[in-house]
Amino acid sequence: MTEVSRTVSTKAILLGNEAIARGIVEAGCLVASAYPGTPSSEILPAVAKFADELGSPMAVEWGVNEKVAFEVAAAASFTGARSCAVMKQVGLNVAADPFMSAAHFQLKGGMLLVVADDPGPHSSQTEQDSRYFAMFAKVPCFDPCSAAEAREMVFDAFDLSERFGIITMLRPSVRVDHCRQDVELGELRPPKGQVKFDKEPSRWVCLPASVKVNHPRLNAKVEEIRAAFETEFEKYNYEVPSKEKSVLGIVASGVCFSVVSDILKGWGREDVAVLKIGTPHPLPVKMVTDFISRQPKVLFLEETYPVMEMQLPDRTGILGRWNGIVPGAGELLPETVADILAKILGMDHPAGEGSPLLRQAMEELKITPRKPMLCPGCPHRASFFSIRQALPNAVNPSDIGCYTLGVNQKAVDAVMDMGASVTMGSGFFLVHKAAGMERPIVSTIGDSTFFHMGLPGLASAVYNRHAFVLAILDNSTTAMTGGQANPAVGEKLRKGDAGRKVDIEAVCRGCGVTFVRTIEAYDVGAGKEAVKEAWEHAKSRSEPAVIIFRHPCMLLRPQQSAVQVKVDPEKCIGCKFCINFFNCPGLVFDEKKSKAYIDERFCVSCGVCVSVCPHGAIGEISGEGE
Amino acid sequence: MQYVIVGIGGQGILFASKVLGKIALERGESVIGSEVHGMAQRGGSVISHFKVGDYRSPLVMAGEADILLAFDQNEAVRNLHFLKKKGSLVVNVHDRAALENSALAGMIRDREISVHSLEGYALLKEHMGGNFLFLNVLLMGAMCGAGVSGLSLGEVSRAVKELSPPQFQDANMKVLALGAEAISGGR
Ligand code: SF4
Ligand code: SF4
Secondary structure (H helix, E strand, O other): OOOOOOOEOOEEEEEHHHHHHHHHHHOOOOEEEEOOOOOOOOHHHHHHHHHHHHOOOOEEEEOOOHHHHHHHHHHHHOOOOOEEEEEEHHHHHHOHHHHHHHHHOOOOOOEEEEEEEOOOOOOOOOOOOHHHHHHHHOOOEEOOOOHHHHHHHHHHHHHHHHHHOOOEEEOOEHHHHOEEEEEEOOOOOOOOOOOOOOOOHHHHOOOHHHHHHHHHHHHHHHHHHHHHHHHOOOOOOEEEOOOOOOOEEEEEEOHHHHHHHHHHHHHOOOOEEEEEEOOOEOOOHHHHHHHHHOOOOEEEEOOOOOHHHHOOOOOOOEEOOOOOOOOOOOOOOHHHHHHHHHHHHOOOOOOOOOOHHHHHHHHHOOOOOOOOOOOOOOHHHHHHHHHHHHOOOOEOEEOOOHHHHHHHHOOOOEEOOOOHHHHHHHHHHHHHHHOOOOOOEEEEEEHHHHHHHHHHHHHHHHHHOOOOEEEEEEOOOEOOOOOEOOOOOOOOOOOOOOOOOOOHHHHHHHHOOOOEEEEEOOOHHHHHHHHHHHHHHHHHHOOOEEEEEEOOOHHHOOOOOOOOEEEOOOOOOOOOHHHHHOOOOOEEEEOOOOEEEEOOOOOOOOOHHHHOOOOOOEEEOOOOOO | OEEEEEEEOOOOOHHHHHHHHHHHHHHOOOEEEEOOOHHHHOOOEEEEEEEEOOOOOOOOOOOOEEEEEEOOHHHHHHOHHHEEEEEEEEEEOOOHHHHOOHHHHHHHHHOOOEEEEEOHHHHHHHHOOOOHHHHHHHHHHHHHHHOOOOOOHHHHHHHHHHHOOHHHHHHHHHHHHHHHHHHHOOO
8 A cells, every 4th residue: 555756866755654664674674563553554564565675585464463463573583683563552552461571571683663653643542652651661762753763763773672682662653654754765784694592481481580680670771771862862862952042941852843843943933942852761861951950941842641741850840731831632733832832932923723704704604624434335334224224222332443434324332442342242231131131232343353353352252152243344454544454355465475364254153153144245135134133143042143244445446336326306305314324425415405415526336325215215327218 | 835735535635745745856855744544534634734845844834834735625714724824725616606705705815815726526527527536636737727836737747647557647647737727727
């Protein structure tokens, strides 16, 4: 899915994630593994692409989830090779277990963990700051301010990791991952040809007894690394002094540094000093306190939690999140930073949104942000419609992926994290059973997510005899993140690297599920029948039943017959049933005429909506006779 | 030069910043911009920022964009606050009547914004058999036609050609000219 612009001399326009990928390959990494998650998803495909281009021997693979990806990479580093694991912030929650352990090891090969954070959040269920995780695990963290710096940091993170035998974290935020910038391209530094795993149980077996050695050693490493950050890393930690007598000092990390730099330049403020910190953990405290001591007051700008602020021994006189000067949530957009600065500097800054006329126009024209929707022709839409119509009274837990957007069709009631649709199905079953009540439950999960974390929940449900229907919406890809392969697809990332498909039906049967049925997702009639039957089966035998709704994602541009549709205005009674329960961008409502109609700008002629209107108003345009 | 490019997920908005980036690279200029991926790309409001010149931050601040390139008229209005005074709006329009809203017209007049609009869907229906996937290239053409970006049609067409898959090259060249003509012909 990744496209890389052609090289002109040694520079190319790269996405931040591609720049990181370039660094990983150039640095001679030998094993890289990831699970896709926005904003990190483009890194691994770009690693594979650059590895092909630069002729690196490295292995590049999707793990079924982040814990798998992390452990694969960690073991590789035990042999002395450089390795890398890539994920998004909530992915690190899944990999938290091995991550906390890995911090205690005296590693051999350099291990880099890239965790992409999503302040804002643009595509996540949390705004958590992975730098906290670095603090929690007591490992060093790099916080890049641009794509170019992110690439540069990869090399230093690997070196640091090898020098101290500690895993290092690179934490780009979404604006770095998805920035597009001109970036210097380098050559491949070939990975070590030889790897060697030495049997050393005291080193590689994490028995409780080892903690007595490991933890104090880790504490010592943190202090040594802090000392290194104070003195050796001026390329990431430096002061941009004020030209005039300073009225304010700003300590900024990550992309906040870039944002504040452009604002100060735009305003022509030469009386503000900035300390840029690229290594927020462990914080170079001496450097920061020295800066603070030379400023009349100091503002801290970092995303999303007060990680640097918290490491200060003394916060007197500091402006930041702890005293509410900087908001406690949300992205530090230029407008937000400008507002904060204007207030502190006592400036009259013309707020960007300020036009009352524009606000009035938006109200009059009823213009609001357009909410995300499933694509026209998306198979999930049809599946959700079948599920909802079959058992209108059901509880519908769902999962993380495009299908979360089924909430628009009132077919998704609860979403927590990856795999939780299955386990919430169990929870809803148990609570009703214990209370002596009955209510149908239909959980929905995608193919990639099913392998990611749905499988343990299913095994548990079979074992414990939980009655619910699990609908696996198999669109043959990991769609939300841009279409990565997964075990149900079987493809791998590098050229000539063959994978093998894992059969979902067989997996479910193997877990002990006795009702496994596969349906063409577009076939709403068959879908409804299957859901009803599955629930009867689950209820009567007190066990989970599985339906696999299968049809390729529209991003894969499947070849399918075009069914041109129209809404008959005579038959349409304006009930909005299709809008409320089907929610296709190609099917819209004309409020003035109080009729639905097909918006040909968006309709892809999938034909599914024909079976949706209870009044038969949506029909196929037949070739003749019209 | 600071651009804000807006539209709805699925309209091919990211292509525009790729074209701008390619041209800047060839001119030896620095670029930085910010895109949206993931959830918001699924049919929701999409915004992409792009800055050519000596900038560090990937984001354009409200009130500072030179050009607002809008693939959708509603998104244009929603993001009009990004334009600086005397900035230029290049917009695909589907409902002209709405653009005549008096408050909106007042704001455009107050801020001295120059508006360059075209009816992209109607044009693509007439000339490209209703293939709306060409909207992104059409708008790039329109931006050239409006003469607001400092980019020549030749430069843009070379970049578009190199970035398009071979089977779309000819059609893209046709659409680009169509967009340029639609705008230079008048408002
Ligand atoms: S990307 Fe695929 S799965 Fe996601 S909404 Fe579009 S068609 Fe559906
Ligand atoms: S045929 Fe109906 S369901 Fe399919 S894209 Fe068009 S409007 Fe949507």
